[in-house]
Amino acid sequence: MAEAGKIKIDLGPRSYWVHVRPGLMARTGPFLAEMFNTRRAIIITDSTVGALYTRPLQDSLRTAGLNVHAIAFPAGEEHKNLATYNVVMERLLGLNPPIDRRTMIVSLGGGVVGDLAGFVAATALRGVDFISLPTTLLAAVDASVGGKTGLDAQAGKNLVGAFHQPRLVLIDTTLLTTLPAAQLRNGLAECVKHAVVRDATLLNFIAEKAPAILAAQPGPLAELILRNVAIKAAIVSADEHEKSLRALLNFGHTLGHALETAAGYGGLSHGQAVSMGMVAACHIAAARGLMHATHAAKVRSVLESLKLPVRFADLPTLDAKARDFQALLPIMGRDKKAARGTVRWILPKGLGDAALFEDVKLEEVRKAIEYLNLS
């Protein structure tokens, strides 16, 4: 369900709205005061975003009559772990006066902040409410919707977590238009993912508007976000706990997660990893005859037009083991979508359609990685 500038995530009693428009951060206080029975908000953010936006967000909340605290942790994916979770959780629970079940957690930041703050909300006092203010395109179109929260473990990414839906998502497009291009590209990989698995017209939109989007023009950016949130909303509404349809959103992620792990945290952005993973998946799909080679080539060229990597040569600083099938294989097996030791892949069946395949042979994966090494 969508209206101008907002989309409803339909999950019965856990439904919530995603608002997309400029200047929303300054409206957070009035939103909370109007919608929820809470007098207290705890902002969870990271050091980078917190330095920029904690003050104005606090002002908005305080002006609306709320008691506000802020907790910031060091920025970076390498801090999305159990150690940071412990520190943030003990700080939250040690606040005076103590938080209670009507306290609202306010997640302010990108995907790492949303995942960690959401998991803290899911597990403090066995679950308190949270709202999310994503500050990156990636968080806006992906992590902010759907209620997946989590942490990385030593053995792999996002292996610790819970499903916990936010009560409200406020996407302030003003914050996104000032993002550096590398940050934007991170989110654009997920937009291409949504297009390939569900909406071929979105792929055309991205291809056509690539320069405007990369220049962070407000109009195209807002339309892009709304279209992507709508796709994610439909998928999540149909399959909240990732039992079937939602698995499609792992398109590009089987290899993508393995590349990120092999590269070491910080060696590769999530968008770069997913871009490479999507090229590999399209290659396998084309080799199987599931999708036309011209369609696979189109996905690849859209990614290139967004300046996302489509071959290992585009990533000259990548660790050598991250290019190696033998090194990547055991990491793919550790992905939490693995069932009974087999590696599962989402493969496109043309543009705008995809499915889960459990019968992908190791030889097909090896050839796809070879393709990324050669092309």
Next chain:
Amino acid sequence: MAEAGKIKIDLGPRSYWVHVRPGLMARTGPFLAEMFNTRRAIIITDSTVGALYTRPLQDSLRTAGLNVHAIAFPAGEEHKNLATYNVVMERLLGLNPPIDRRTMIVSLGGGVVGDLAGFVAATALRGVDFISLPTTLLAAVDASVGGKTGLDAQAGKNLVGAFHQPRLVLIDTTLLTTLPAAQLRNGLAECVKHAVVRDATLLNFIAEKAPAILAAQPGPLAELILRNVAIKAAIVSADEHEKSLRALLNFGHTLGHALETAAGYGGLSHGQAVSMGMVAACHIAAARGLMHATHAAKVRSVLESLKLPVRFADLPTLDAKARDFQALLPIMGRDKKAARGTVRWILPKGLGDAALFEDVKLEEVRKAIEYLNLS
């Protein structure tokens, strides 16, 4: 819903059975193999229980064709914290081959193990299934049913956690008949709690059978467990996430938790703390005219017949600050049931009935603590 030796916990798609009979541990393998689509079981236990029972439980699971690992952490409430959670979680996720969503966690132990193993199951891969084999009376009649999982934080008990229902609970009464009397008493305090808030006839049963129960006679013990699980099942079915009715189970716990915290971990057993908390709550209820003084006296005398403490004089080694109203008050405020800074109490309205009261004055609490100090 109850049949001979088993009770259904009715929670729609999350329903499960609690079986109560001798020798169930050796039947765990066949149960799992028959009921669930899993080939892999990870036993989570503590050092004490693990030394006694990991081997026979592993044998049962392996004989049924399951791949089995066991993870043990140091026994004791002081280890039910985020640090232990991190260690257990990283060990679980680091297993080779990696666990997947069809892996079954098997909780083997008392309340601490059940809470921690349940929370690990709730948050590994965003939730995997678990079954529970409680090895103490307290765990059997209380923690094993209802899906509350959690950890203690520096600021207080059970402040971190999630709701995550087990798929099956197997209460092997053979394990319980060998428990030391102090362990049994721990569980008996919760049985008295159930009786006072829901079932006056259970209070009579406990009063009558106290010597047989304390001697761990199999017949009375099994009946006691089944009656208590039935009460807990009815309450949990009506109110899974503790929004109303389930709060009654906090009878005796507002002061009880504060006493445990003030005494320091290990200074006081949970049953002792709850026993004192129930005496205090009955005192407040009698002073308000909610319950007859003779009924308050009956609760107190049943607790005494079970050799549970009903006055501070029964706890000569208790830290002095745990007897002091001024020291206890801020800890009660930190209890997670606190809302907007007020301390809420469950008070009996006679025998077999109770309600949540939000208007209990500090003076009433002070007098109840004075009563525990004087009587």
